[in-house]
Each structure stands twice: as structure tokens, then as C-alpha cells.
Amino acid sequence: MTNNEIVMQGSPSMENGFLMKTSGESAKHKNYALKTAGFWVRFWAFLLDGFIISAVGGILVNPIFYLMDWSLSDSVWYAPISIITAIFYYSYFVLMTKFFGQTLGKMVFGLRVISLKHDQLTWSDVLFRDWIGRIINNIFMPLYILVVILPENQGLHDYFADTTVVHEKIFVEKDSTPTALPKQEEIIETTEQEEKLELAKLEEKNEQ
Numbered sequence: 070m071t072n073n074e075i076v077m078q079g080s081p082s083m084e085n086g087f088l089m090k091t092s093g094e095s096a097k098h099k100n101y102a103l104k105t106a107g108f109w110v111r112f113w114a115f116l117l118d119g120f121i122i123s124a125v126g127g128i129l130v131n132p133i134f135y136l137m138d139w140s141l142s143d144s145v146w147y148a149p150i151s152i153i154t155a156i157f158y159y160s161y162f163v164l165m166t167k168f169f170g171q172t173l174g175k176m177v178f179g180l181r182v183i184s185l186k187h188d189q190l191t192w193s194d195v196l197f198r199d200w201i202g203r204i205i206n207n208i209f210m211p212l213y214i215l216v217v218i219l220p221e222n223q224g225l226h227d228y229f230a231d232t233t234v235v236h237e238k239i240f241v242e243k244d245s246t247p248t249a250l251p252k253q254e255e256i257i258e259t260t261e262q263e264e265k266l267e268l269a270k271l272e273e274k275n276e277q
Contacts, residue, residue: 101242103235105222106180108214111234117174118161126157162199167192179238185221185231194230202226 130153134140139149165172167190171181182198184190203226206212216224221233 101240103183103237104239104241106234106236107222108216110178110180111216111222111224112213114172114174114178114180117177118172121173122158122161126154130154130157159200159203162203163195166190166199167195175234179236180234181237182232182234185233190232194232198226198230198232202229 130150134150162172166182169176170183170190175181182190184194187194202224206224206226212225215228216222219225219228221227223233227233
């Protein structure tokens with residue numbers, strides 16, 4: 070966070086930020102945007118999700134395997150327990166993110182997944198992020214460190230889906246001087262001057 074940014078608790082009028090004019094000599098704009106979540110808070114939320122998945126999976130899946138006298142060995146990736154666990158794992162992230170915008174772990178830490186392209190997360194956003202991207206991340210675990218490097222604190226799976234994770238109620242204020250407005254004023258002034266010159270020329274012709 071730079072010196073011209075502040076963090077405020079609460080929710081301004083819009084979820085992803087809003088523009089507010091201030092009175093003063095400089096006539097600056099204050100742009101409020103949701104603060105992106107860093108590596109560690111996302112790491113703890115992920116650990117909590119992993120604990121929840123393991124606990125619920127153990128309660129629902131293991132008794133069925135015991136009753137059916139199926140092996141709970143997961144020494145190979147194609148073992149029944151491995152396949153069922155993977156389906157439950159990725160379904161949890163995909164469905165929770167699509168319908169709630171956050172997993173249970175993110176809820177606890179006040180985090181939410183948002184799209185950088187759309188107002189709401191689409192199925193393609195979620196599938197690329199929490200299925201394809203997460204598979205790659207889980208195969209190459211060190212890739213999670215990209216959250217520290219990529220813009221908007223994106224992980225590799227966020228980068229694929231053009232999403233990021235933000236704090237729900239922490240906003241970052243950024244002051245910036247307007248650039249488009251003066252240009253528009255210059256164009257208007259130039260147009261007015263041209264119109265005045267044309268009127269003056271017409272008046273001269275009429276007088277002659």
C-alpha cells in the first residue's frame with residue numbers, strides 16, 4: 070500500500086468501489102476499491118477449507134466405504150477413494166465460489182472472489198479458476214506463491230480466470246487528479262473559439 074492510500078472499514082455505496090468528487094482547489098477524485106487479499110490471509114482460509122473438506126469427506130465417504138468393504142487406500146490416483154475425494158474437493162470450491170462467491174474458509178476471514186471482467190462470476194470464470202487452475206496449482210504447489218508477485222494479488226488460477234480475491238469490507242482510497250475532464254474542456258473552448266471566428270467572418274461579409 071502506497072502513502073496516498075488508506076484502508077477504511079465499512080461499505081461505501083457500491084461493492085467494487087465508487088467515485089466521489091471533493092470540494093477544493095485541486096478538485097481531485099477519490100476512488101474507493103476493495104482491498105485485494107494477500108498471500109497469508111488466503112493461505113489460512115485455504116487451510117480451513119482443507120480441514121472442512123477432510124472432516125466432511127470423512128463423515129460422509131468413509132462410512133460408505135466401510136459398509137461396502139471397499140479399500141480406503143489412496144496409494145494410486147485412480148483408487149476409488151482418490152477419485153471420490155477429488156470430485157468432492159473440486160466440487161466444493163467450484164459450487165461454493167459460483168453460488169456464494171466465497172468458500173466457508175473465505176467467509177470466516179471476510180474474503181470474496183470477484184471477476185475483473187464481469188459484474189458477477191460466470192461458470193467459465195469459476196471452472197477455469199477452481200477446477201483447471203486449481204488442478205495445476207495442486208500439481209505444482211509452489212505456484213501458489215504467485216499471489217505475492219502477480220498484479221491484484223492474483224494466483225495462477227486467478228490469472229487464468231481474470232479474477233482476484235478481495236476483503237469484503239476493507240476499501241483502499243486512491244487519490245488521482247482527473248485527466249479526461251481538462252481535455253474535454255479544452256475541446257469545448259476550442260470549438261467555441263472557432264464558432265466565434267466563423268460568426269465574426271459572417272458579420273464582416275454581411276457588412277460589406
